[in-house]
Amino acid sequence: MLNKKQQRLRRARQTRVRIALQRKARLTVFRSNLHIYASLISADNAKVLATASTAEKAVREAVGGKGGNVAAAQAVGKAIAEKAKAAGVEAVAFDRAGYAFHGRVKALAEAAREAGLKF
Structure with missing residues (x-):
């Protein structure tokens, strides 16, 4: 039986396979109870851009x-979009890391879109 974290990581693995085929920079999200984190990872998964x-x-x-x-x-979504533009990235693939597209994850994605990121 899988625990909650293992289930999320299983879902994330399936999504990342599809994202890898797109050959775009990946905007990934991690959510904890106290904070939310967003990272922009290069298309070849070699380095973190922002x-x-x-x-x-x-x-x-x-x-x-x-x-x-x-x-x-929303503030994190706006900040990551600004940093992505500064790094020269316009279009990304959104990696929700197995989290439901709801609540904080959705708010981050919509704020990043409004600030100019395309995904």
Whole structure:
């Protein structure tokens, strides 16, 4: 019997196989109870191009110290989109890492789209 984390990682593996075929930079999300993290990984999975999270001082100040809510996820989405543009990345594949596209994950994705990332 798989536990909750193993089930999420199994779902993530299936998604990453499809994303690898797209040959695009990958915007991946990790969600904990206190924070949400977003990383932009190169198309060949060789290096991390940009990161943003609620643990960063600038984002923490923007959301008032609360990192585990939808407003914080929106701030991270906007920050990662700005960093992606600075790194020269316009289009990405969104890797939700096995999480449901709902709540904080959805808020991060929509904020990144509004800030100019295409996926």
